[in-house]
Amino acid sequence: MLFNSIDFALFLPIVFLLYWMVGGSSLARRNLILLAASYLFYGWWDWRFLGLLAFSTAVDFAVGRAMESTAQQAKRKALLAISLIVNLGLLGFFKYFNFFAAEFAQAFSFLGMPMTTARLDIVLPVGISFYTFQTLSYSIDVYRGHMKPSRDPIAFAAYVAFFPQLVAGPIERATNLLPQFASLRVFDRAKATDGMRQMLWGLFKKVVIADNCAPHVHAVFSNHEAYSASTVALAAFLFGLQVYGDFSGYSDIAIGCARLFGFSLMRNFAYPLFARDIAEYWRRWNISVTTWFRDYVYVPLGGSRGPLLQRIRNTMIVFVVSGLWHGPNWTFMAWGALHGLYFLPQLISGTNRRFLGPIAPGRWLPTANEAARMLGTTVLVCIGHIFFLGTDMADVWATLGHLFSTSIWSIPEINAPALWPLIAMLFTMEWIARDHQHALERNGLSWRWPMRWAIYAALCFAIIMFMRTDEVPFFYFQF
Amino acid sequence: MARFIIRCFAFVAFAAIFSAALLILWGELMPRKLRPNLPHPVQLYGFLDTRLKEADASSPVDVLFLGSSKAYRGFDTRIWASQGISSFNLGSTGQTPMQSELLLARYLHRLQPRLVVIEVDPVPFMDEGVESSLDFLANGPIDREAWRMATRINHLKTWNALVFGAWQQFTGRRNPLPKPQRQGPNSYVPGGFTQHDPENYQPAGYLPPMQCDPRPEQLQAFLRAVRMLDEESTPFVLVTAPVTDAFARSWIDDERLWSLLAPGHVHFRMQDAAMYSDSLHFYDRGHLNQNGVELFNRALIDSLGSRGLLRPFGDRNQAPS
Numbered sequence: 001m002l003f004n005s006i007d008f009a010l011f012l013p014i015v016f017l018l019y020w021m022v023g024g025s026s027l028a029r030r031n032l033i034l035l036a037a038s039y040l041f042y043g044w045w046d047w048r049f050l051g052l053l054a055f056s057t058a059v060d061f062a063v064g065r066a067m068e069s070t071a072q073q074a075k076r077k078a079l080l081a082i083s084l085i086v087n088l089g090l091l092g093f094f095k096y097f098n099f100f101a102a103e104f105a106q107a108f109s110f111l112g113m114p115m116t117t118a119r120l121d122i123v124l125p126v127g128i129s130f131y132t133f134q135t136l137s138y139s140i141d142v143y144r145g146h147m148k149p150s151r152d153p154i155a156f157a158a159y160v161a162f163f164p165q166l167v168a169g170p171i172e173r174a175t176n177l178l179p180q181f182a183s184l185r186v187f188d189r190a191k192a193t194d195g196m197r198q199m200l201w202g203l204f205k206k207v208v209i210a211d212n213c214a215p216h217v218h219a220v221f222s223n224h225e226a227y228s229a230s231t232v233a234l235a236a237f238l239f240g241l242q243v244y245g246d247f248s249g250y251s252d253i254a255i256g257c258a259r260l261f262g263f264s265l266m267r268n269f270a271y272p273l274f275a276r277d278i279a280e281y282w283r284r285w286n287i288s289v290t291t292w293f294r295d296y297v298y299v300p301l302g303g304s305r306g307p308l309l310q311r312i313r314n315t316m317i318v319f320v321v322s323g324l325w326h327g328p329n330w331t332f333m334a335w336g337a338l339h340g341l342y343f344l345p346q347l348i349s350g351t352n353r354r355f356l357g358p359i360a361p362g363r364w365l366p367t368a369n370e371a372a373r374m375l376g377t378t379v380l381v382c383i384g385h386i387f388f389l390g391t392d393m394a395d396v397w398a399t400l401g402h403l404f405s406t407s408i409w410s411i412p413e414i415n416a417p418a419l420w421p422l423i424a425m426l427f428t429m430e431w432i433a434r435d436h437q438h439a440l441e442r443n444g445l446s447w448r449w450p451m452r453w454a455i456y457a458a459l460c461f462a463i464i465m466f467m468r469t470d471e472v473p474f475f476y477f478q479f
Numbered sequence: 480m481a482r483f484i485i486r487c488f489a490f491v492a493f494a495a496i497f498s499a500a501l502l503i504l505w506g507e508l509m510p511r512k513l514r515p516n517l518p519h520p521v522q523l524y525g526f527l528d529t530r531l532k533e534a535d536a537s538s539p540v541d542v543l544f545l546g547s548s549k550a551y552r553g554f555d556t557r558i559w560a561s562q563g564i565s566s567f568n569l570g571s572t573g574q575t576p577m578q579s580e581l582l583l584a585r586y587l588h589r590l591q592p593r594l595v596v597i598e599v600d601p602v603p604f605m606d607e608g609v610e611s612s613l614d615f616l617a618n619g620p621i622d623r624e625a626w627r628m629a630t631r632i633n634h635l636k637t638w639n640a641l642v643f644g645a646w647q648q649f650t651g652r653r654n655p656l657p658k659p660q661r662q663g664p665n666s667y668v669p670g671g672f673t674q675h676d677p678e679n680y681q682p683a684g685y686l687p688p689m690q691c692d693p694r695p696e697q698l699q700a701f702l703r704a705v706r707m708l709d710e711e712s713t714p715f716v717l718v719t720a721p722v723t724d725a726f727a728r729s730w731i732d733d734e735r736l737w738s739l740l741a742p743g744h745v746h747f748r749m750q751d752a753a754m755y756s757d758s759l760h761f762y763d764r765g766h767l768n769q770n771g772v773e774l775f776n777r778a779l780i781d782s783l784g785s786r787g788l789l790r791p792f793g794d795r796n797q798a799p800s
Contacts, residue, residue, distance in 0.1 A: 020480055187480050187483075189480070189482065189483045192483055193483065193486075196487070417512045417513060418512060418513050418515060453490060453493050453494070453497075454497060456490070456494065457490075457493060457494040457497035457498055457501075458497070458501065460494045460497075460498050461497070461498040461501040461502065461505075464498055464502065464516060464635065464639065465502070465505060465514060465515070465516050465517065465639075466515060466516065467516070467635070469516065469609075469634065469635050469636055
């Protein structure tokens with residue numbers, strides 16, 4: 001079930017009413033309603049993978065309980081290994097089997113030992129990269145002693161399958177979300193109203209910005225030789241907006257939706273379009289995944305401790321692995337490595353934490369220096385998009401070669417008269433709200449209700465007038 | 480919580496009214512490029528406005544034609560008139576069974592045809608019917624049938640077109656443009672036929688196979704239209720117009736569609752009813768040129784005559800005005 005579908009528009013109010021009215025003051029009943037709704041939500045896409053979700057849940061619940069019952073470090077380590085093998089095994093099988101099998105075969109052929117490998121015709125279960133990471137965070141945090149394991153299977157299953165963030169995040173830490181399932185939520189009208197506003201803004205970003213950028217990006221990158229370099233560059237920029245609108249839109253809807261049920265999910269995007277350097281970009285982009293890799297890969301590798309070479313190694317590993325997380329393709333790994341290379345100068349010079357504060361505090365506009373930095377970051381990120389969009393490395397090099405040609409100075413050929421004002425609107429709204437959680441959190445809140453409602457209704461109108469009417473799935477579902 | 484729910488309902492009502500007002504304003508002021516979900520194609524293609532206005536003033540006919548562009552570009556009412564058969568062509572661009580149903584509801588009593596010829600082709604049965612609905616809502620009246628069609632299609636563009644069309648009708652500014660009789664290579668012929676300028680087709684050779692996968696809602700609309708005709712005791716036949724050879728052969732599984740549509744009904748598949756040549760009788764892969772139209776209509780009249788379906792037509796032998 002997609003957030004931008006009629007099905008979800010009916011599903012959400014029904015679940016909302018059931019949850020608060022039938023659920024009453026019973027925590028168990030509310031969790032059960034959420035669990036049933038979440039499985040229905042997931043099964044709507046393909047019911048056959050519900051078993052996989054249930055299996056992953058059962059394994060981690062059992063591992064958590066078993067860890068609690070033993071104090072022996074070796075046993076606890078073995079239990080953690082079971083969780084890692086099961087979760088990463090499932091992820092590896094569904095997502096990476098064909099890739100690694102083909103790569104092994106190619107490597108053996110290169111060494112003069114030709115071999116054939118079976119290619120499995122398997123469907124990638126939607127959201128598997130997200131929920132396996134979420135359950136892994138539980139097992140690891142229990143192992144580390146950061147939290148007590150759950151004793152309530154319904155609450156735990158509801159935590160794993162919680163429908164707002166099940167298929168595309170934010171990837172929640174068990175330490176943040178699971179305790180919320182263990183305490184009775186109280187309806188908070190202000191939070192619920194803010195959740196609705198955040199959902200509206202997320203929907204606008206998804207169906208108006210992302211979905212309208214997508215056809216131009218697709219047209220250019222499916223045949224980039226036919227377009228000038230400036231058009232390819234503009235398409236790379238539009239791809240950035242497409243992915244941002246799509247993914248941050250989904251996150252906003254997920255966070256807003258969770259608030260309707262009394263939950264607080266972690267923030268996933270913090271206006272990365274205004275990042276002043278790459279380090280800040282990664283503090284603002286896909287925060288839940290970035291911090292997941294930081295906490296569960298980078299830190300165990302040694303993190304920022306140790307000699308410089310070790311820190312460089314750790315950084316590169318995290319970036320390459322996060323690239324691989326997106327999919328089984330060398331282009332994703334190269335994309336991750338490229339961002340790692342972008343990041344290294346800041347790591348080496350110790351300037352990677354230069355921009356921790358708000359952007360242009362107390363000013364209407366950025367300074368020339370800030371604007372130049374934002375532009376520079378955008379250019380670097382757009383070059384990265386070429387890797388992200390490439391079908392293989394040969395395609396990436398060809399596109400890059402084409403990009404750095406003299407036609408970069410020509411006028412871009414993308415004709416989208418309705419798109420540019422909408423993009424300007426996105427930038428304006430997000431710039432004004434850059435100190436807040438989302439674009440509608442504070443904007444206009446001090447105005448009288450008719451004016452405020454008129455703005456929200458105008459956004460609804462923009463959705464009605466500019467949304468793509470064919471159903472466009474969320475981009476990050478494929479990961 | 481009750482207050483929250485009440486405010487949600489209040490906002491939905493407010494947003495519906497506010498958005499409708501903005502939609503009308505936007506439709507009135509903005510060029511078409513800036514209103515992607517409100518195309519409002521007034522007199523853009525197919526002469527539907529002209530055709531419907533003529534149908535509104537038309538007297539009863541012997542034969543009524545329904546269907547897509549293959550109908551309004553294929554059934555030449557002048558040829559039928561030359562055989563003493565009065566007819567009216569209510570074909571329209573991309574017409575799906577949903578629009579055929581609307582037309583029958585509107586015009587069956589007015590035109591009182593003695594035979595309805597429904598042109599059937601796989602494409603409209605696989606289509607949502609949105610594009611054709613926009614044509615009808617921009618060029619036809621907004622009446623109960625239009626509302627019913629919009630409800631059944633239930634598509635954002637259709638709803639937008641309905642609201643905007645209703646506004647224009649309410650303010651009396653419906654289709655104020657002069658009615659052209661000619662658009663590009665197309666000329667409107669009184670009686671609903673559209674003639675294409677002489678042009679021959681360059682055969683494309685191989686066409687990729689196309690799976691015929693009809694939509695349930697279009698099949699239901701077709702069955703409702705058939706029921707309407709049965710209730711009025713109006714005989715009808717199904718006709719599949721000829722297309723170029725490669726195009727005809729590209730369909731996979733269209734037999735399944737015909738078996739769903741035609742049990743107990745007369746279905747003329749005209750592909751092999753005459754010797755059509757791709758280059759001599761077509762101007763594109765799916766449409767006959769005037770030479771092909773002559774051949775097709777005469778073959779169809781012969782086929783209908785040989786089945787005794789044209790026999791009762793004696794007292795309405797004048798062509799429509």
